Amino acid sequence: MIDNREYGGVCSQRGCDPKKLLLASSEAFQKAKDIKGDGIAGDVSINWRDAYNYARRYTANIPSNTEKDLKSKGIKCFHGEAKFINPNTVILDDEEIQADNFVIATGMQPLTLGIPGEEYAQTSGEFYELKDAPEKVVFIGGGYIGMEFSHLLHRAGSKVTVIEKGDQILNPFESFTANLLEKESSQMGINIIKNAQVSSIEKVDDRFIVYYAIDNNIHQITTDCVFNTAGRVPSIKTLHLEKANVVTDKGGVVVNEYLQSTTQTHIYACGDVSSKSLPLTPLSGIEANVVGNNLTGKKQKLEITAIPSSVYTIPQCAGIGMTEQQAKDSNKKYHIKEEDSRGWFNNRRINASLYGYKLIIEKESDAILGAHIVGPEAAEQINMFAIAMKAGMTFKELKKVIFNYPTWGNDLKSF
Incomplete structure (x- = not known):
């Protein structure tokens, strides 16, 4: 080896495990903040x-x-x-x-930006060497890495800007849930700039100037550090x-x-x-x-069923199967179930700010083509859909399952 x-x-x-360990304090901070005045007193900080x-x-x-x-x-x-x-x-x-x-198992590495001053942009691996939260930080790329890091540092007190070249963060997640999370992130205070192309990075003393173009107009932002989260x-x-x-x-x-x-x-x-x-x-x-x-001589093919994927922001964003656009491109006959569920009991119990879902159900077979959730426990809820899709359960069959009450899993019966 x-x-x-x-x-x-x-x-x-430099990935899942240290990220979720750092996230533990953010989760505790947010829960205490949300329930302050309803059982929690005093200020909490990270x-x-x-x-x-x-x-x-x-x-x-x-x-x-x-x-x-x-x-x-x-x-x-x-x-x-x-x-x-x-x-x-x-x-x-x-x-x-x-x-x-x-056996080649070398994984992935950060995408090269190909711009002047790229050497000043740190990578996701270097994020985990960050011993103190910077006053200001810019993330180049609004994918899952950029959004997770931005939520972590925002709650730690940093002034965060995310520059995304496309018109949606978290591409290729379902636009319904991604857009809800974007709105929530902006309301929290994270500055999200879309349809912007970073053109260069300049170092001035101990700070950096990030130049970016929107509609052929050049803008700039000064920051303490820059991270390349444009993809891998x-x-x-x-x-x-x-x-x-x-x-x-x-x-x-x-x-x-x-x-x-x-x-x-x-x-x-x-x-x-x-x-x-x-x-x-x-x-x-x-x-x-x-x-x-x-x-070792046991001939085996790779067989992949629907794969769940989650973004560990607060709230979480998760999805499995097709987005509506993919279903449309595949000429599937489907119907949509979607709802803003922030008024539901489990969300209100912890005073969380966002909860919603979107399902893509095949019309004739009632098969689950795709499930997309944004909310406090979206990453766990999406596992229920992974089991159902692996087992070939229809949406109606999934809703007949007896879940423990009142859990986030039981909410699926109301989807």
Whole structure:
């Protein structure tokens, strides 16, 4: 196994896990704020340094423990940049390593902005090295990373601006839920600028000026730090895959249903770097099992059902299956159920500010084509739809399930 960084991967070190650990204080802060005067007294604030230390206490030992566990299983572990020199050989620090099979699991890396001053923009990985909340911060890109980070720092006291080049944040989430979250974020005090193209970043003393264009007019904003959250691309550039005759496209290594390279069947790709993948941790685990089985002689194809995806802002935004636009483009005959549900009991119980949903139901079969929720527990509620869609349940059958009351899951019966 060769990794150019510490072992453990993005999710445990620079992604899902530290993000949700930092989020714990934001969730507690928001709940206390929402219920103030209805049972909570006094002021609550976030100490970002304490939140940072809390997250690091959890993640600190993961690399060493991971590498120790791998070595205990007889796996040879290396660090550095491996490059293919032919289909059966990689070179690492002038050492040639040959193998009968290769598995490429290099994940993704931040998209290059391609603008002057890009070197001043920090990446999502560097966000987790931020020991103190800046006074002002700009995020270039309003995808799930940019929106999650903006919510974290806003509640920690930073003045946050998000610059998005498109006309919707959280593309490709359902516009109904994304637009509700955008409105809520703006009302909180997050400055969201859409249809704007960042043209350059300039460093002046200890601060930065971000220049961006809207309708051919140049604007600027001064900030303490800038983050590139414009998206991520497959991490394949340094592998020299062309020397192994491995075909790639914008989605990564082009693979077949067994996750083998279509041009070199002894080379596999799984996780975010595979052309058949989405950047989601649970899917990467499934793909790893498929590759493992195929390497050990158990022929297995990758079979993917509907995949839930969530944005851990406050409130959360989650979706599974088709958006309405995708259903329309597929010529599906469907009907829509959508509602602003902020007046429902579970939302009112905690004085939360936003709760709503949108469902896309196939007319003839009553099949659930897509489900989209924005609210305090959207990420857990969407799991109910994942189970239903995996089991082939119709929407009417899902509503007949007896749920514990009064839970967020039980709210599905009112959808």
